[in-house]
Every structure is written in C-alpha cells, then in structure tokens.
Amino acid sequence: MIAPIRTGTLRQWDPTLPPEDQIRDLLRTATGVVLGEGRESMILARLGPLMRHLGMNGLDELVSTLRKPESAGLVEEVLDLLTTHETSFFRDPPVFSWLRTYAIPTLLRGIDRKTPLRVWSAACSTGQEAWSVAMSVLEDHPGQAIEVVGSDISPPTVRAAADGRFSTLAANRGLPAKALLRWFERDGAAHYLVRPELRRTCRFDVHNLISQTRIDGPYDLVLLRNVLIYFSEADRTRALQNVAHVMRPGGILVLGTAEGLMPIPGDQLRAERMDNIGFRVRI
C-alpha cells in the first residue's frame, strides 16, 4: 500500500497559526484539497465526533497530537474524515445514461470482447462509482471483459471500497433494486455484499492524484468527477497531467458536471469536448 501522507511535513507548520488553519494546511499538504475560508464549522462537524471519542477538548489539542511523529494513524483518520464525500450508486443519472448509451459503446467499438475495457474511477470514495460502471458494462455488454480500478487518497476509504459491503442505507442510494438482487447478496441483517461475478471486475488502491503518476495505464475510460473543484489551479494542472499520462488515445475522460465547463489547457490533455460531459483524447 502506498503511504501518501508524510507526517514529517507537519513539523514545518507554524504552530502560531489558529488550529483550524493548521488543519487546513495539513489537508492541503497531504491531499491537495483546498478548504476555503469560512469552513471552520465543516471542520468541527467532521472532526467533532473523533475529538469527543478521544476525550479531546478542542482543535488545539487535536493539532498538537497530530504533530507528534507517532500520530500517523490519527493523521490518516483525520484526512479520511475531511475528504470523504457523499456518494451513491449511478450518481448523476444523466451522466450514467450518457456513459451507457454513448461513451461505453463508442469505446467498445474498437475492441473485441476478450480485450478488457479498462476503467479508472479516480477519487472513488467508497467505491459506488466503480461498481456502477462495472454493473453497466456487464448488464449492457454480456461477455465483455472489463477491468475497473478505483483509487482514493484515503486508506480506510479504499479498504471500505474493496470490501464491497454496503449497509442497506447505502444500498438504497441510487441502486435500482433489480440491480441489488442481481449483483449483491445479503450479508447479515443490515448489509449487502458484492457478488463474486461483479467483485472480480474491480480492484482498489490508494493513490494521490497530485503527487503520484500511475504506472498501470493505459485506460480507456477515466472518471474524475467532483474532485478538481477542491484543488488549487496548480494542483488541478498536475492532476490532469497525471491523468492524461495514463489515457489511451481515443479514450474518454469524464469530469463532474460543473468541472466539465472549466478550461482544460491543451498541453495537459489533447482532447475534444463531448456533450459537455466528457473529453475524448485525440488519437
């Protein structure tokens, strides 16, 4: 497993800064995520339960603990709490409908069924997007080989994604009940587990979009949705360069709905816009 977080960098911090700014610096240094001003309440809302659990009185105490070299595990936990975003199966139905009716058939036109369609679900959180793409391909193109890689910066989140185990609350979110019956089996009273035929299509790893270049490309389809909006412009450029590096010519990149309208400089990704949803890498 890759360790994307270097606790050593914390010692360079300015302890005279207010604790919420130090948390903000930690997040930016380790993950590239920029938390805007006025998000103190979000920091407290997300870290409050952890601090109560640890018997801490406030952010000051948490920050001084985080600075200790032995706190790597706690740093990981804090970053996980701050970066885990809400997700659901088939999130943003118009995008999935576009993927199923247009993008995926376009990508499959050039390959035979035994050649796997290679998909990267970047910043995949707890994996719903990766499993959703795999279900889409298996349902629409029976017999088509597919390899989906889901990646996220947070090790606990990646572990959860790889488990493929969802509470009934999570299984309710965006997943048609017929797909639940087909691709999941019950696991105890309150959970559903991905069935083996779906499980074998996806794997998950820890990956930092800004500082790490993947070496397992090329990918036909990359989903990088609702991630870039949290990055500074420089980190956005770096992340796009890293993505462009592993995309197959003719491959398709899908950004978040709002992100598709952002300018994408040609030196990062030589690509054509598609329906304001995706970008097709020039051949």
Add this chain to the structure above:
Amino acid sequence: MTARAVIIDDSRATRLLIARNLRAIGIESVEFGDAESALDMLYTGPIPHLALIDRNMPGIGGLGFIRSVRADPQFSDLCLLMVTSETAPERVAEAFEAGCDEYLMKPFTTEALLEKLQMLGFTWEANP
C-alpha cells in the same frame, strides 16, 4: 401538471415523512393507513401517478394492493414503489413478482427516496 401520489402505510409518522418529502418537490399526496381504503379511492377518485406502499399492514397488505392494481389494466400507468423495512432479497424479489416498479428499504434518507423517484421517471426543477 402536478403529479399526485397515494401513500399507504400503517405508520402515521412514515406517511407524514413521505408526504413532506413529496410536497418539497411538488408532488401532492393523499394518505391511507391500509391497502383496502387506498384501493377504494383508486376506483372512486382520480387515478394518481404514483403509489408508495408499505408491505406489512393488516388486511391484504402491500403485496395484495400491488397485485390488485396490476390485475386491472386501467391502472397500468400507476407507478408502484414499495417502501418497507423488509430488506431480505427474497422479499424484494416477491415485490417485483407482484408487480412493483421499484423498492426502497426503510430506514431511508430523503436523497434515497428522491433517487428512487428519479429512477421511476419523476423529475422536478430543483432539489429541495
């Protein structure tokens, strides 16, 4: 045209919760505590666009309601969403065999309910 729904659940709290969520996206609803009264309404009043049905209720229950509706072609456009605390796959499969269109497990969040309505083709202008 405003979409109309019927909510059938023997829990008043659940009926109120669903009705509030529907109202927020512009769907008007009427509520019933049992399936038989809801069926009577279908035959006497205007046919709604959507029914949200609990499974376990006294009388013919949710499955009985779904089977009755699906047996009568005049209700063929009525969307049926079962909303129940039954989470076992056999129960989900039974509901589909009876003729429901989609299935939501309790407890559910507002987002989950809205996502199921989207799956059934209901759209609204802005998320509440």
